Amino acid sequence: MAVRLIPYLVMNGNAKEAIQFYESALEAQIVAQMSFGDMPENPEFPLPPEAKSLLSHALLKVGEAELMFSDTFPGQPHQAGNQVTICISTDDPGTSKRFFEALEHNGQVQMPLQETFFSPAYGSVIDQFGVTFQIFTEAGKQK
Numbered sequence: 001m002a003v004r005l006i007p008y009l010v011m012n013g014n015a016k017e018a019i020q021f022y023e024s025a026l027e028a029q030i031v032a033q034m035s036f037g038d039m040p041e042n043p044e045f046p047l048p049p050e051a052k053s054l055l056s057h058a059l060l061k062v063g064e065a066e067l068m069f070s071d072t073f074p075g076q077p078h079q080a081g082n083q084v085t086i087c088i089s090t091d092d093p094g095t096s097k098r099f100f101e102a103l104e105h106n107g108q109v110q111m112p113l114q115e116t117f118f119s120p121a122y123g124s125v126i127d128q129f130g131v132t133f134q135i136f137t138e139a140g141k142q143k
Contacts, residue, residue, distance in 0.1 A: 007086045008068040009131060012078040015055040015071045018129050025102030025127075026062045026088070033058035036073070048074050062088075080130035087134040093121040096137045103127045103135075 011018050022028050037052030054071035072078040090096050100113040106128035113123030113135060121137040
């Protein structure tokens with residue numbers, strides 16, 4: 001049995017913007033996306049007009065990994081911050097550097113990308129959407 005962990009990011013009405021950002025910053029590919037308006041209607045729970053363009057689900061492929069997204073349904077509480085931390089593991093310091101620099105744009109560096117005892121290039125950054133990323137380069141696998 002194969003088990004995968006897929007981080008799921010719930011955004012506050014800006015999932016489309018976040019997807020575009022991660023598509024560029026992480027060299028990701030959009031695999032699928034659906035808005036609340038694309039879903040079958042439920043007469044018991046009518047969809048507010050402002051929700052129709054919001055994303056109910058999206059899937060991005062980042063290298064061999066996946067990220068899932070949705071917007072918070074209108075009226076539901078949203079909490080931005082460190083409830084989800086994503087570790088991006090690479091075997092190439094150059095790739096780690098590109099990802100770190102892209103994510104730090106309009107974000108906040110928690111730990112600069114640097115050589116550590118456990119990684120030739122490790123750092124932590126909170127991006128412009130409040131998501132915390134750890135960039136980890138596997139030791140001994142550099143190209």
